[in-house]
Amino acid sequence: MTRLPLRRVSFQTLTCRQRGYVSLNKLVDMQEALSNAKSLEELQTFVEGLRGVYGIDNLVYHSVNASGGQYAALTYSDTWVERYIEKGYERIDPVVQGCYKRFTPIDWKALDWSGKPSRDFLGEAASQGLGNQGFSVPIRGPSGQFALFSVNQKDNDDRWAQFTEERASDLILIAHYMNERALEIEGGPSQGPVRALSPREKDALTLLALGNNRAGVAEALQISENTLRVYIESARFKMGATNTVHAVATALTHGLIVV
Amino acid sequence: MTRLPLRRVSFQTLTCRQRGYVSLNKLVDMQEALSNAKSLEELQTFVEGLRGVYGIDNLVYHSVNASGGQYAALTYSDTWVERYIEKGYERIDPVVQGCYKRFTPIDWKALDWSGKPSRDFLGEAASQGLGNQGFSVPIRGPSGQFALFSVNQKDNDDRWAQFTEERASDLILIAHYMNERALEIEGGPSQGPVRALSPREKDALTLLALGNNRAGVAEALQISENTLRVYIESARFKMGATNTVHAVATALTHGLIVV
DNA sequence: TCCGACCTCACCATTTCTGGTGAAGGGGAA
DNA sequence: TTCCCCTTCACCAGAAATGGTGAGGTCGGA
Numbered sequence: 001m002t003r004l005p006l007r008r009v010s011f012q013t014l015t016c017r018q019r020g021y022v023s024l025n026k027l028v029d030m031q032e033a034l035s036n037a038k039s040l041e042e043l044q045t046f047v048e049g050l051r052g053v054y055g056i057d058n059l060v061y062h063s064v065n066a067s068g069g070q071y072a073a074l075t076y077s078d079t080w081v082e083r084y085i086e087k088g089y090e091r092i093d094p095v096v097q098g099c100y101k102r103f104t105p106i107d108w109k110a111l112d113w114s115g116k117p118s119r120d121f122l123g124e125a126a127s128q129g130l131g132n133q134g135f136s137v138p139i140r141g142p143s144g145q146f147a148l149f150s151v152n153q154k155d156n157d158d159r160w161a162q163f164t165e166e167r168a169s170d171l172i173l174i175a176h177y178m179n180e181r182a183l184e185i186e187g188g189p190s191q192g193p194v195r196a197l198s199p200r201e202k203d204a205l206t207l208l209a210l211g212n213n214r215a216g217v218a219e220a221l222q223i224s225e226n227t228l229r230v231y232i233e234s235a236r237f238k239m240g241a242t243n244t245v246h247a248v249a250t251a252l253t254h255g256l257i258v259v
Numbered sequence: 260m261t262r263l264p265l266r267r268v269s270f271q272t273l274t275c276r277q278r279g280y281v282s283l284n285k286l287v288d289m290q291e292a293l294s295n296a297k298s299l300e301e302l303q304t305f306v307e308g309l310r311g312v313y314g315i316d317n318l319v320y321h322s323v324n325a326s327g328g329q330y331a332a333l334t335y336s337d338t339w340v341e342r343y344i345e346k347g348y349e350r351i352d353p354v355v356q357g358c359y360k361r362f363t364p365i366d367w368k369a370l371d372w373s374g375k376p377s378r379d380f381l382g383e384a385a386s387q388g389l390g391n392q393g394f395s396v397p398i399r400g401p402s403g404q405f406a407l408f409s410v411n412q413k414d415n416d417d418r419w420a421q422f423t424e425e426r427a428s429d430l431i432l433i434a435h436y437m438n439e440r441a442l443e444i445e446g447g448p449s450q451g452p453v454r455a456l457s458p459r460e461k462d463a464l465t466l467l468a469l470g471n472n473r474a475g476v477a478e479a480l481q482i483s484e485n486t487l488r489v490y491i492e493s494a495r496f497k498m499g500a501t502n503t504v505h506a507v508a509t510a511l512t513h514g515l516i517v518v
Numbered sequence: 519t520c521c522g523a524c525c526t527c528a529c530c531a532t533t534t535c536t537g538g539t540g541a542a543g544g545g546g547a548a
Numbered sequence: 549t550t551c552c553c554c555t556t557c558a559c560c561a562g563a564a565a566t567g568g569t570g571a572g573g574t575c576g577g578a
Contacts, residue, residue, distance in 0.1 A: 100514055102401065103439060142360055179362075211500060211502060
């Protein structure tokens with residue numbers, strides 16, 4: 001695979017702005033660390049280092065891939081992380097829920113914190129040492145991969161507004177490059193053991209995903225329902241799916257079909 | 260919605276590098292045009308202007324959203340575009356197929372051009388005026404949205420390698436900001452009439468998407484199969500899905516559940 | 519040239535899903 | 549407090565999907 005020198009160039013653009021308290025040397029070190037990272041542990045180190053570079057209380061990179069696998073590199077306390085996982089707080093965390101439907105970065109203030117679960121969650125987070133201010137960048141990769149890069153700080157509104165204004169584009173770039181590295185480390189572009197589908201198999205699953213039943217699909221494809229079944233079954237077999245629903249869901253999450 | 264001054268800042272980073280033949284004024288104009296774009300037509304204008312700025316033969320921005328809606332802003336000839344659509348060339352175009360599984364930008368040379376359909380396609384593209392060199396940036400948005408930003412040029416390998424090396428990070432940033440604008444213009448963060456699912460409905464659809472049948476899901480959820488059916492049906496109703504397969508597929512493509 | 523992969527069709531018993539209706543208690547929001 | 553939504557359960561007939569197996573033809577790559 002041809003590796004383009006994206007990181008180097010882009011971090012140079014980051015540092016050439018001479019905007020103040022970010023140490024260029026530190027940032028270059030960080031960039032070095034990131035582009036050389038060969039394991040997820042090194043990403044953790046990167047995140048921790050970044051905290052010092054930006055003078056920020058907490059940073060979080062959290063990725064969820066298509067198969068439900070999760071990975072996080074963060075600076076929160078172990079207590080809080082365990083609690084979060086144990087309670088499945090990603091389900092009510094307005095940051096996660098809000099960003100999942102967005103494509104642009106957002107300040108936590110702009111999220112919807114109404115509703116009792118959200119407020120309870122906020123209270124507990126604060127008691128665990130989280131700051132009142134935050135900024136998150138949603139990032140997406142292939143096959144439904146989703147990641148969130150957030151910074152969190154105890155600060156007043158004015159100072160925080162200034163920080164986000166100045167650093168937003170830094171954070172966006174870092175978020176994207178970090179996600180690239182995490183994805184490359186985790187599995188690379190090779191998507192696992194799922195074999196490609198034949199054109200007819202794709203047609204069949206796509207029409208099925210669109211809500212047609214077998215009779216409808218067979219008619220749309222101008223083939224007999226028996227033939228259609230062969231496609232569905234061979235697609236199922238290729239993907240190791242147990243039934244039609246599973247096959248369509250797998251094809252969708254692996255990017256084998258597009259609806 | 261709080262709008263962050265991302266575009267301005269980032270295009271400044273683009274222009275502050277003083278790398279040669281890109282006219283700063285032109286680029287600033289382009290940036291202005293992009294951030295003020297209120298319609299998809301203006302994105303077309305932006306793409307056409309970019310061609311002059313970079314001295315590039317062709318640029319293409321092509322987006323496919325979760326509902327199958329497509330939009331493109333490009334500089335190819337109408338003849339080629341019509342031909343491409345008519346023949347459904349996106350199915351065999353190695354650029355589209357290759358990038359869909361990737362998350363990092365790629366030079367067209369690094370793609371897989373073996374196979375008769377690919378070679379035939381390449382021949383026809385060349386006869387329609389496309390250059391031999393190309394570089395594409397895959398971009399992803401919420402709910403499975405996918406877009407491709409490509410540049411295409413008639414050039415020799417050395418000069419092209421130099422161009423991509425120098426301009427890769429520009430192109431990546433432009434690609435991302437263009438995608439943001441296209442998404443905001445097209446519909447914004449509001450995702451349409453699909454109502455949110457209740458926790459139990461999500462559980463049910465998720466377990467179904469994972470390959471369980473109703474009996475298995477009911478057991479996993481520790482509820483009767485009758486109850487489970489209520490969840491599936493109410494979820495179907497909310498999303499206007501005609502059957503279980505459709506419901507799971509819709510929930511997946513709209514980001515209502517994650518598998 | 520041969521093999522493998524793809525496309526096409528058929529049969530049939532069994533399992534599973536669907537459609538529609540009714541009903542109860544709990545909890546949050548206005 | 550009232551209302552709406554969520555969660556839980558039941559019944560039943562008819563429609564649809566499934567699991568195997570067999571078999572013909574085409575086409576591109578080794």
